[in-house]
Amino acid sequence: MTVADETRVATHSPRSADTEVTLDVRGLRMRYGQVDVLDGVDLTARRGEVVALLGPNGVGKTTTIEILEGFRMRSAGEVSVLGVDPAHGDEDWRSRLGIVLQSWRDHGKWKVGELLAHMGGYYQPHSTPLRPRPRDVTELLARVGLSEHAEKRVNSLSGGQRRRLDVAIGIVGRPELLFLDEPTAGFDPEARREFHDVVHNLADFEDTTILLSTHDLDEAEKLADRILILAGGRIVAEGSPDELARRVSRESEVHWSIDGERYVHATSDVTGFVRGLFAEYGDDVADLDIRRATLEDTYMTLVQRHESGEADDIDTTSFEEE
Numbered sequence: 001m002t003v004a005d006e007t008r009v010a011t012h013s014p015r016s017a018d019t020e021v022t023l024d025v026r027g028l029r030m031r032y033g034q035v036d037v038l039d040g041v042d043l044t045a046r047r048g049e050v051v052a053l054l055g056p057n058g059v060g061k062t063t064t065i066e067i068l069e070g071f072r073m074r075s076a077g078e079v080s081v082l083g084v085d086p087a088h089g090d091e092d093w094r095s096r097l098g099i100v101l102q103s104w105r106d107h108g109k110w111k112v113g114e115l116l117a118h119m120g121g122y123y124q125p126h127s128t129p130l131r132p133r134p135r136d137v138t139e140l141l142a143r144v145g146l147s148e149h150a151e152k153r154v155n156s157l158s159g160g161q162r163r164r165l166d167v168a169i170g171i172v173g174r175p176e177l178l179f180l181d182e183p184t185a186g187f188d189p190e191a192r193r194e195f196h197d198v199v200h201n202l203a204d205f206e207d208t209t210i211l212l213s214t215h216d217l218d219e220a221e222k223l224a225d226r227i228l229i230l231a232g233g234r235i236v237a238e239g240s241p242d243e244l245a246r247r248v249s250r251e252s253e254v255h256w257s258i259d260g261e262r263y264v265h266a267t268s269d270v271t272g273f274v275r276g277l278f279a280e281y282g283d284d285v286a287d288l289d290i291r292r293a294t295l296e297d298t299y300m301t302l303v304q305r306h307e308s309g310e311a312d313d314i315d316t317t318s319f320e321e322e
């Protein structure tokens, strides 16, 4: 398995407006008892796009994903997943989805390789020339870093290895659309990096659409073309990490030093400021560093704004202008 280049930050090209929409959700509502957990969620994803769903604990991320997977009936709203309403999805539709649940504790006595071959068997009748199904087990084990564990029983795997197997099960059928619910919980840094490589490859080379929920903002920033923040039952912000950062603060911090003395200046015109700095001090400028609000800063600000009731309108311009 190749080691991922962690400097790569969702660099695959943005999907154009005419790229096929694989996920389309309008006014999704979910009520548990007297509580409206989802209160009008709108979201869209295009083929090959990686979309990250962020939000505080208990906000309804898993509920949303389970509705899209067809595992949970919604209270109201329109939902189209690969052109089908999940409430009426048949076997053929299901074979086009890949699912990595938050926890999957079955099949403990199976050997890893055997389990993947068994699971893969379900997809064989749904193989197409464009998407040969299932994936080759040896290739799949290598891809998720489990080659050495093919003969081990599932219940003897570590937590992180088990999670890698969950990912392998999710992609054995070469899905067009992959749902990942907190996929890297329990991963060590190396496994996380390798997993990110797997996701980039799926999106870039196989045009797989990916919807993932995560609490790891660094992971969201590395993987996602677009980030959705769910709060109070709705998507309160969406956009690329940069677009979201600009919503919170249009200013970036420029740090530099001259003759060992350190300076910092906040500006919304970084290019103009830096040009002026070099025009004035030339080669004396050292340690130049430009810092924009991190996704964590942005996320905290947007969620707190929402919780304090001063939420602004959803900014969907990035998506509509594509």
Ligand SMILES: Nc1ncnc2c1ncn2[C@@H]1O[C@H](COP(=O)(O)OP(=O)(O)OP(=O)(O)O)[C@@H](O)[C@H]1O
Pocket: 032, 033, 037, 055, 056, 057, 058, 059, 060, 061, 062, 063, 064
């Ligand atoms: N079957 C159910 N019956 C009643 N309430 C439920 C049910 N499933 C979930 N809930 C409630 O709905 C809310 C949303 O839960 P959900 O698991 O979708 O949140 P989440 O955003 O995925 O949370 P986390 O980040 O902690 O995984 C929670 O308050 C939860 O307690």
